[in-house]
Amino acid sequence: MNRRSWVRLDNASNIFLAARSDVDTKVFRLSAEMDEPVDPGILQEALDATFERFPLYHAVLRRGVFWYYLQDSDLRPRVEPERGPTCAPLYQAGRLGLLFRVMHHRRRIILEVFHALSDGTGGLWFLTDLLTEYAQRTLSAAASSVPGDSATDPAPGPSGTVPPAPEIASFSPYELEPDSFAHYFRRRRRRSGRSSRFADAFASAAAPAPLGLQGLSPSPSADARADGSGTGTGSDAGTGHPRRIHRVRGTRTPDLRTRAIELTMPTSALLSESKASGASPTMFLTALFLDAVRASSGGLGARRTLSASVPVNLRQFFPSTSARNFFATIRIAHTFDARPGSPADEPGAISRSLEAEFRPQANARALAPKVARFIRVERSPLLRIVPRPLKDLVLGWVNARENRRLSVAVSNLGRVVLPEPAASQVGRVLFQVSAVRPQFCAISHGEDFTVTFTSPFTQTDHVREFVRSLTDRGVPVRVAAARVTEHELQEVAG
Amino acid sequence: MRRCAACAAGIEGEWDRCPLCGAQLFGHPSPDPLPSVPLRFSRRRLLRILVLVSLALIALSFVVQLWLGHRPSQFGAERSVWLGVCTMWLVTLMAVRGRRHLARGTLQLVVVISLVCTYWDYLTGWNSWSLSFAVPIVCACAIVALAILEQTVRHEAGEHVVYGSLTAGLGIVPIVFLLLGWVTTPIPSAICVAVALLTLAMLFVERGGEMRHEFGKRLHL
Numbered sequence: 268m269n270r271r272s273w274v275r276l277d278n279a280s281n282i283f284l285a286a287r288s289d290v291d292t293k294v295f296r297l298s299a300e301m302d303e304p305v306d307p308g309i310l311q312e313a314l315d316a317t318f319e320r321f322p323l324y325h326a327v328l329r330r331g332v333f334w335y336y337l338q339d340s341d342l343r344p345r346v347e348p349e350r351g352p353t354c355a356p357l358y359q360a361g362r363l364g365l366l367f368r369v370m371h372h373r374r375r376i377i378l379e380v381f382h383a384l385s386d387g388t389g390g391l392w393f394l395t396d397l398l399t400e401y402a403q404r405t406l407s408a409a410a411s412s413v414p415g416d417s418a419t420d421p422a423p424g425p426s427g428t429v430p431p432a433p434e435i436a437s438f439s440p441y442e443l444e445p446d447s448f449a450h451y452f453r454r455r456r457r458r459s460g461r462s463s464r465f466a467d468a469f470a471s472a473a474a475p476a477p478l479g480l481q482g483l484s485p486s487p488s489a490d491a492r493a494d495g496s497g498t499g500t501g502s503d504a505g506t507g508h509p510r511r512i513h514r515v516r517g518t519r520t521p522d523l524r525t526r527a528i529e530l531t532m533p534t535s536a537l538l539s540e541s542k543a544s545g546a547s548p549t550m551f552l553t554a555l556f557l558d559a560v561r562a563s564s565g566g567l568g569a570r571r572t573l574s575a576s577v578p579v580n581l582r583q584f585f586p587s588t589s590a591r592n593f594f595a596t597i598r599i600a601h602t603f604d605a606r607p608g609s610p611a612d613e614p615g616a617i618s619r620s621l622e623a624e625f626r627p628q629a630n631a632r633a634l635a636p637k638v639a640r641f642i643r644v645e646r647s648p649l650l651r652i653v654p655r656p657l658k659d660l661v662l663g664w665v666n667a668r669e670n671r672r673l674s675v676a677v678s679n680l681g682r683v684v685l686p687e688p689a690a691s692q693v694g695r696v697l698f699q700v701s702a703v704r705p706q707f708c709a710i711s712h713g714e715d716f717t718v719t720f721t722s723p724f725t726q727t728d729h730v731r732e733f734v735r736s737l738t739d740r741g742v743p744v745r746v747a748a749a750r751v752t753e754h755e756l757q758e759v760a761g
Numbered sequence: 762m763r764r765c766a767a768c769a770a771g772i773e774g775e776w777d778r779c780p781l782c783g784a785q786l787f788g789h790p791s792p793d794p795l796p797s798v799p800l801r802f803s804r805r806r807l808l809r810i811l812v813l814v815s816l817a818l819i820a821l822s823f824v825v826q827l828w829l830g831h832r833p834s835q836f837g838a839e840r841s842v843w844l845g846v847c848t849m850w851l852v853t854l855m856a857v858r859g860r861r862h863l864a865r866g867t868l869q870l871v872v873v874i875s876l877v878c879t880y881w882d883y884l885t886g887w888n889s890w891s892l893s894f895a896v897p898i899v900c901a902c903a904i905v906a907l908a909i910l911e912q913t914v915r916h917e918a919g920e921h922v923v924y925g926s927l928t929a930g931l932g933i934v935p936i937v938f939l940l941l942g943w944v945t946t947p948i949p950s951a952i953c954v955a956v957a958l959l960t961l962a963m964l965f966v967e968r969g970g971e972m973r974h975e976f977g978k979r980l981h982l
Contacts, residue, residue: 331978746781
């Protein structure tokens with residue numbers, strides 16, 4: 268009888284299960300637009316090859332008495348045409364299924380991942396490998412008359428994501444040298460044979476990221492950067508904001524699907540605007556977002572403070588090869604003056620003030636206690652003996668409390684640098700996440716910078732104001748919106 | 762690509778009006794990068810509400826029985842039918858809920874049926890028919906059913922060994938009934954305990970390592 272490898276789910280990932288709902292499925296999506304319509308057959312081959320190299324993605328989620336756990340499975344992913352709404356549920360209690368899906372629509376390759384499995388950076392490693400495999404195979408198909416073509420060889424590891432993808436993303440279980448990957452992780456009993464090496468690979472890949480750190484020594488190259496890799500939930504490193512927080516309200520979409528609106532703009536134009544404002548692109552865009560929410564709110568009333576959660580990729584400070592969730596969120600806020608036209612409420616001034624609030628919190632020294640606390644919580648004997656349903660209740664309550672302190676969420680995965688031949692075949696890359704509140708996710712590839720707004724509400728007023736802020740500044744914007752209301756869908760049906 | 766003059770932005774896809782401001786668009790449409798997905802209404806929420814209401818009514822019915830007395834003279838045909846309908850509805854709900862995990866569903870059914878029978882026995886004046894017949898027969902049948910299931914239905918690794926051993930463990934409980942003299946006829950309990958011990962012994966001998974692995978995983982602290 269096959270004894271499957273398993274690793275218990277850490278508390279940080281548990282919160283995604285506790286906070287999951289019909290509205291917020293805790294699924295994130297990464298997609299890439301190719302230069303030609305996607306060939307499903309080639310994509311399936313690329314997926315099969317990539318899947319072999321990512322033991323973590325073999326996992327299904329199961330429930331134990333005290334913990335959820337990730338367990339290795341024999342399931343194989345199938346490439347499917349995109350037929351459902353964005354970020355549709357991936358995990359349903361009691362049903363065993365893979366925690367990711369790969370789809371295609373016209374020129375797009377789409378990867379959706381359940382957030383308890385991995386964060387944005389981890390998902391990007393998988394997508395990078397998938398795109399590289401796909402690009403190599405399409406090249407090979409185009410030049411199929413050439414004998415001895417080597418395009419079907421395993422791809423090199425993704426080399427240019429931010430931060431650079433580690434070796435674990437590109438190893439093959441068949442070529443695994445235990446020492447080559449295990450040095451970052453807990454010592455494990457050595458066993459021989461392919462299946463046990465695969466089991467070791469699974470256990471290592473699925474281990475919680477902070478528990479794999481060798482002490483809390485920051486990376487020598489670590490520098491404060493506002494690029495987030497998580498998508499809005501995590502432990503809050505923010506300072507207390509005593510004022511009452513404005514919360515965005517709206518009409519839920521008819522079947523509770525996520526409203527997604529994609530904005531595409533030239534990277535250079537956006538960077539020059541953010542540079543002119545004196546803030547990083549993430550803070551500049553966040554400032555525009557907060558201002559857009561204010562402008563579309565019809566008056567903030569007594570609740571004049573808008574707060575945003577910004578996830579920070581901890582890998583840039585604490586080198587880790589784990590594709591599991593490894594981020595912290597920082598909360599930043601701005602209080603709008605009751606008098607209209609205050610200079611402090613100009614988007615440029617807001618972005619500088621947000622930057623000044625964010626920067627001291629986004630460095631290794633400020634974040635190290637958080638990671639240490641995380642490890643302490645993971646190893647706390649008291650928390651270990653709490654039954655899982657009770658943990659879910661407590662984490663659900665913690666999450667609901669956090670939600671009341673947030674107006675919006677933002678996440679920026681930064682610049683993606685794909686290896687060749689993928690780089691030349693991929694146009695824009697997009698990133699989005701299911702949302703319990705208005706949120707945007709940003710990512711850039713080459714000269715395409717994309718900002719995807721997601722929301723549980725049908726209203727698009729804040730996106731309109733955001734787009735107009737950009738176009739008023741001379742940044743050209745393209746908008747692509749998914750239809751969510753009956754009226755919008757009737758337009759194409761009729 | 763169409764354009765919205767009010768937003769000064771290009772609009773991808775076949776929108777007639779700007780999805781942001783509703784203004785009329787101009788220019789030629791471009792292929793939509795996002796599919797138009799028809800609305801889907803899940804019945805899951807409705808079913809969840811129905812199940813919760815059903816469970817609340819069933820629980821209320823069982824509690825109300827206590828107030829109506831528990832002597833044979835007080836337990837007429839109406840109450841039998843009432844309790845019977847509630848029990849049948851409860852068993853149906855549990856069977857539907859456990860249809861994807863047959864081994865776990867079987868164990869849950871054994872527990873619920875045993876408890877309901879014992880309660881029913883108490884309400885009708887305690888003749889010990891539940892502990893003498895119902896509980897041991899249900900347990901023994903469940904152990905045999907799980908053995909048949911393992912041979913006939915594809916199941917997730919470890920699932921059978923966990924729920925099989927838990928059901929067999931439950932099958933040993935009638936030994937307490939025997940020792941304390943709670944039964945009027947000892948044969949069903951004796952057979953149940955024998956079947957349970959035999960099953961447990963076979964599981965230990967043949968799949969002891971797997972049992973330790975599965976229980977270690979599920980009870981991991």
